[in-house]
Amino acid sequence: MSVNGSSVKRVAILGGNGFTGGELYRLLKRHPYFKVDFVSSESKEGLPLDKFFVSSARQKRADGGKFQKLAALDGHYDFIFSCLPTGVLPRHIDHIAEHAEYVINVSGDYRLNDQELLRQHYPESLSHPAQGGSHYFIPEFSDINLEAKVVNLPGCMAVATIYTLFPLLAANLIEPRVISDAKTGSSGGGKASTEHHAERAHNFRPYKVHGHRHRPEIEFALQEHLERSVELQFSVHSLDLPRGILVTSYSLLKEHASEIDVKKAFYGAYAAKPFVHYFNSKNGSYSYPMIKTTAGTNYAEVGAYVEGRNCVSIASIDNLIKGAAGQAIQAANLYSGIAEEAGLQFELEGAWP
Numbered sequence: 001m002s003v004n005g006s007s008v009k010r011v012a013i014l015g016g017n018g019f020t021g022g023e024l025y026r027l028l029k030r031h032p033y034f035k036v037d038f039v040s041s042e043s044k045e046g047l048p049l050d051k052f053f054v055s056s057a058r059q060k061r062a063d064g065g066k067f068q069k070l071a072a073l074d075g076h077y078d079f080i081f082s083c084l085p086t087g088v089l090p091r092h093i094d095h096i097a098e099h100a101e102y103v104i105n106v107s108g109d110y111r112l113n114d115q116e117l118l119r120q121h122y123p124e125s126l127s128h129p130a131q132g133g134s135h136y137f138i139p140e141f142s143d144i145n146l147e148a149k150v151v152n153l154p155g156c157m158a159v160a161t162i163y164t165l166f167p168l169l170a171a172n173l174i175e176p177r178v179i180s181d182a183k184t185g186s187s188g189g190g191k192a193s194t195e196h197h198a199e200r201a202h203n204f205r206p207y208k209v210h211g212h213r214h215r216p217e218i219e220f221a222l223q224e225h226l227e228r229s230v231e232l233q234f235s236v237h238s239l240d241l242p243r244g245i246l247v248t249s250y251s252l253l254k255e256h257a258s259e260i261d262v263k264k265a266f267y268g269a270y271a272a273k274p275f276v277h278y279f280n281s282k283n284g285s286y287s288y289p290m291i292k293t294t295a296g297t298n299y300a301e302v303g304a305y306v307e308g309r310n311c312v313s314i315a316s317i318d319n320l321i322k323g324a325a326g327q328a329i330q331a332a333n334l335y336s337g338i339a340e341e342a343g344l345q346f347e348l349e350g351a352w353p
């Protein structure tokens with residue numbers, strides 16, 4: 001089957017009833033070259049997809065299929081997007097991998113390769129290794145590895161933090177000791193989150209001051225891509241809003257580094273990246289990344305601000321789109337050899353306020 005000379009790819013979504021799976025379905029419905037032929041849910045089996053999802057419930061004709069159980073996965077798919085809870089994909093990896101050209105995974109399973117860290121954070125990845133191999137893939141910075149069956153996207157707070165630090169480390173502008181703090185909306189915890197509205201509403205609180213599994217992931221990603229070791233201190237906080245992540249990173253410039261060097265590093269890193277917007281002037285109506293202008297889009301906003309040797313770099317993203325479903329589609333686009341932006345530019349960009 002082909003559209004405009006490009007072959008349409010068959011895709012599946014596992015965990016479609018969840019926040020990231022539902023967002024992926026919403027975005028893939030509009031994708032010109034990907035056709036969703038299977039969506040799994042263990043609790044919604046048999047329900048019509050287009051009546052279940054808010055994003056398609058208003059359309060007059062339900063043209064999607066029905067939820068099926070994961071066990072019903074059969075046939076061959078160019079991409080199987082896994083939006084299963086952490087620890088579930090590994091338990092089914094052999095069954096899933098035999099039906100996929102590539103598994104595009106948004107959970108943390110298989111992201112790390114350090115045995116001790118896997119034991120601590122992702123034990124199921126240890127007990128059920130991905131036979132066809134796995135590859136950590138940041139759409140803006142990683143090379144494609146066609147040999148690895150499982151393509152792992154970064155965690156949502158991890159990728160936002162990486163956007164704040166990658167240019168500085170690539171240009172060797174900062175000392176290795178860095179402090180990053182992440183603020184995230186409630187949808188980051190998934191539909192299964194047990195947090196009560198009364199606990200979260202009108203509140204802003206730390207929820208992991210130390211020990212978040214994204215810290216070793218960020219250090220690993222920067223080491224693997226840049227061969228730069230970072231001593232990262234990482235704390236995360238909960239915001240009273242449903243979508244959005246804002247990460248603020250604090251670093252110390254090396255003696256030789258200047259504000260111009262920082263601006264050049266960020267401009268150079270992101271000028272050709274369609275979904276990372278770098279604020280390099282104060283001409284706009286606002287000069288700092290913020291959640292309101294990225295929530296609902298696949299854009300990351302990034303900024304870097306220098307005072308003396310102190311560098312503050314900031315990134316904001318929508319955790320469900322650029323932090324999960326959107327970056328997963330970017331990866332599939334790149335693996336398909338089609339435009340990275342395919343299916344990801346939304347008609348209502350830039351709504352304000």
Ligand SMILES: NC(=O)C1=CN([C@@H]2O[C@H](COP(=O)(O)OP(=O)(O)OC[C@H]3O[C@@H](n4cnc5c(N)ncnc54)[C@H](OP(=O)(O)O)[C@@H]3O)[C@@H](O)[C@H]2O)C=CC1
Nearest residue numbers: 015017018019020041042043086107188190191192319324
């Ligand atoms: N939320 C976010 O912002 C981000 C989340 N992630 C990661 O992506 C993954 C999914 O997150 P999210 O969508 O928020 O999670 P949700 O809890 O919202 O969704 C998980 C989905 O998996 C299904 N599921 C649950 N248990 C099983 C099981 N044992 N077997 C098969 N299916 C199961 C659930 O529905 P049903 O029971 O009907 O099958 C649900 O559809 C997680 O690993 C998360 O850490 C990554 C980036 C961002």
Ligand SMILES: CC(=O)N[C@@H](CCC(=O)OP(=O)(O)O)C(=O)O
Nearest residue numbers: 106107108155156157184188189
């Ligand atoms: C608010 C909230 O709970 N966020 C999740 C991060 C979501 C995510 O990115 O998890 P993965 O690492 O599995 O991809 C957390 O802090 O664990």
